[in-house]
Amino acid sequence: MIQRKMTRPIHIGPVQIGGGAPVSVQSMTNTKTTDTKSTVAQIRALQAAGCDIVRLAVPDMDAAKNLGNIIQSVTVPLVADIHFDYRLALEAIRQGIQGLRLNPGNIGGEERVKAVVREAKAAGIPIRIGVNAGSLDKRILAKNGGQITPEALVESAMQHVRILEAQDFYDMKISLKAHDVPLTIAAYRLMSQTVDYPLHLGITEAGTVKSGIIKSAVGMGALLAEGIGDTFRVSLTGDPVVEVRVANEILKSLGLRDYGPTMISCPTCGRTSIDLAAIADQVEERMRSIKEPIHVAVMGCVVNGPGEARGADVGIAGGCGEGLVFRKGEIIRKVPEDQLVPELFKEIDAILEERKANESK
């Protein structure tokens, strides 16, 4: 139901971004890139949680020189995050990195840009241009009356874009980050009308996990629902694995990715006579190990529950001491209330078995 904007495709390792590819999920390690063991462990945890591309900070030459050790120990493609020093970019490419995040206007002139572009082209590596509301070019800020506007963010990005285009380099994606959500939305909308390079969505400094999740879901959700955005990272303070889980929930809610179980449950009302919240939490926790897409409903009302949840593959509805198990809205059996959850999981197992049997036919 979402009409995605068509962009020029780029590739980070085997992952295509733009050009009709599924929206990919990114995250960033918060380990020291010189610490191979911790960094590899975190990258693997991110991949297991459903992350498609991982970015690493490369603040110095020691970090750059360690990239090869990390790359050979993981299977997910990696991007090096580089500021100012073009030698770090050259070293990252030599080490086999699959993508760069680097603003070509900030690395000290045309010769250095040429050197990086030559090596990136030879290696087939795309570059992300990343403009940040917090560190906008002073001249552009002055032109916009000191205000950080969508136009200022886009103009800043376009300066970097033109530097790469002048070197016949088009293998890029663009991000425009601000912590202000309406500003971010407006800036990406404008960027999307301006170029057809793929866009990398993000909201910077989104806050604590609690408030950051909401800010990210609102901002990314609004853009993705308009068809804008080819890849994105949810930035949260804390364990990046949570970023990946949230990113996948955002995509799932928009029907842009089908990954693992999706649960629906009704808000309790005066008509509910069972502890639905506790049951829903229990079901959600127990489903964590399931990787196959399956839609599961936990409803509080035996009268309306099965009908309202007819879109779900399987569900339960609880009443006064008794409950129902249903599939696609059709009631399968009546069970005592304390058997609802075990009976639900019996049914989930049956569905997953049936699917396997059908696939092997």
Place this chain on the structure above:
Amino acid sequence: MIQRKMTRPIHIGPVQIGGGAPVSVQSMTNTKTTDTKSTVAQIRALQAAGCDIVRLAVPDMDAAKNLGNIIQSVTVPLVADIHFDYRLALEAIRQGIQGLRLNPGNIGGEERVKAVVREAKAAGIPIRIGVNAGSLDKRILAKNGGQITPEALVESAMQHVRILEAQDFYDMKISLKAHDVPLTIAAYRLMSQTVDYPLHLGITEAGTVKSGIIKSAVGMGALLAEGIGDTFRVSLTGDPVVEVRVANEILKSLGLRDYGPTMISCPTCGRTSIDLAAIADQVEERMRSIKEPIHVAVMGCVVNGPGEARGADVGIAGGCGEGLVFRKGEIIRKVPEDQLVPELFKEIDAILEERKANESK
């Protein structure tokens, strides 16, 4: 930065919905409406959390007859949720209810509609028409090939709208709920093009708190960012106070409401040398009692932190053993790391004091 769609204003008690009024937050009690004490306590808790309008289930005449007892004990306006039985609506009006949620096509014919409309008009009470994807009219479903489409949801709502319009009643708002987010977004977009009645946003059966928050933020966020929606409820399984907190965070993130503290903090990276997540959580928890709008930044980097967070009223940035306190990006003082949080709250108190002093001038 968000251009809101202009709708016809209605009033639920003192709260205006539509016609340029701020987007209002609603929730629903999950107590028995016949239990005055628990219901009043929950309504007050919802109001304290920032809820503008509270809805109550009215499943029978005992519940309807108890509404007056509840209404006289609270100051937030109330809406009675009624299905099928028009006598409950008449009794709710008699009891002094400020709004009705009732589908006029489901109460048994024109005479009953006339009776309800006459009393609602006399009392100046608006009616919400609420269409639910799970209980769509079978004829409309059949016309759409059995599919629940945006068009089917809008057509179903329009049947009810026309019944009220035929009685010269225009004091209404409309909701179109589905648990599928893209379907919900598409249906509200279409409804918004079809009528200028105010729209009440919602996603039904949004799931557990964790996944439901993301689904709600994505769906409401996308619509509100397009200027669609005059009032809304976040439906979560569990304590409705959480619904209100989430709803307010959604509005705050879009700049549609300024309520209490807003915190930004940066995602940690390889450059961070303090436990930013723990500090951010500590600051967020300690700010819960603040009702005034204030923007607070908690940053992990003394070099970029103050500049990136120049939009914040006040902030801290931590480094290696030392940290900075800043206001609007300007560094105020350097403090030992373990003093960062107490120094931040000293500064927050100072800002709130200064504001009070300025207001009383």
